[in-house]
Amino acid sequence: xxxxxxxxxxxxxxxxxxxxxxxxxxxxxxxxxxxxxxxxxxxxxxxxxxxxxxxxxxxxxxxxxxxxxxxxxxxxxxxxxxxxxxxxxxxxxxxxxxxxxxxxxxxxxxxxxxxxxxxxxxxxxxxxxxxxxxxxxxxxxxxxxxxxxxxxxxxxxxxxxxxxxxxxxxxxxxxxxxxxx
Numbered sequence: 001x002x003x004x005x006x007x008x009x010x011x012x013x014x015x016x017x018x019x020x021x022x023x024x025x026x027x028x029x030x031x032x033x034x035x036x037x038x039x040x041x042x043x044x045x046x047x048x049x050x051x052x053x054x055x056x057x058x059x060x061x062x063x064x065x066x067x068x069x070x071x072x073x074x075x076x077x078x079x080x081x082x083x084x085x086x087x088x089x090x091x092x093x094x095x096x097x098x099x100x101x102x103x104x105x106x107x108x109x110x111x112x113x114x115x116x117x118x119x120x121x122x123x124x125x126x127x128x129x130x131x132x133x134x135x136x137x138x139x140x141x142x143x144x145x146x147x148x149x150x151x152x153x154x155x156x157x158x159x160x161x162x163x164x165x166x167x168x169x170x171x172x173x174x175x176x177x178x179x180x181x
Contacts, residue, residue, distance in 0.1 A: 023097075027156060050076055051074060051083060055071060075149055076150070095161045097161060
């Protein structure tokens with residue numbers, strides 16, 4: 001009997017710990033997106049890892065210390081299926097949390113909403129664990145089922161919180177080499 005009570009308490013505790021770092025919610029009111037589809041031709045020799053980005057948005061809201069991120073990728077072969085069949089969002093649990101907004105799959109010009117099916121898991125991803133260095137890094141992970149060649153996968157989430165060492169100073173990382181095709 002004690003064993004079952006312990007498992008129940010542990011399960012409830014895990015859900016509460018999980019929910020303090022990640023939740024599914026609508027996009028913030030301050031987000032305004034351009035949803036136009038821009039057609040472009042892609043040279044098959046420039047595609048790496050079996051997929052390419054068709055959209056990428058990152059909006060920093062300084063008042064709330066939040067980053068809205070949306071990207072859309074197109075799967076072109078089995079390597080892309082393997083890579084894009086998982087969502088991984090890395091956070092530092094000492095000061096960050098995530099609000100996941102949506103996961104959409106576009107297949108043959110039809111929208112398939114997958115947000116409700118998501119099983120988000122919080123995984124310990126301490127990179128320096130072998131050196132006995134613990135930094136609080138976790139990965140929010142979800143496995144995506146039924147991803148196919150030519151699918152377009154659109155993901156949107158908001159990363160909330162910034163490192164307190166910066167004392168509310170704004171710092172930005174910009175990816176200059178990200179190629180949108």
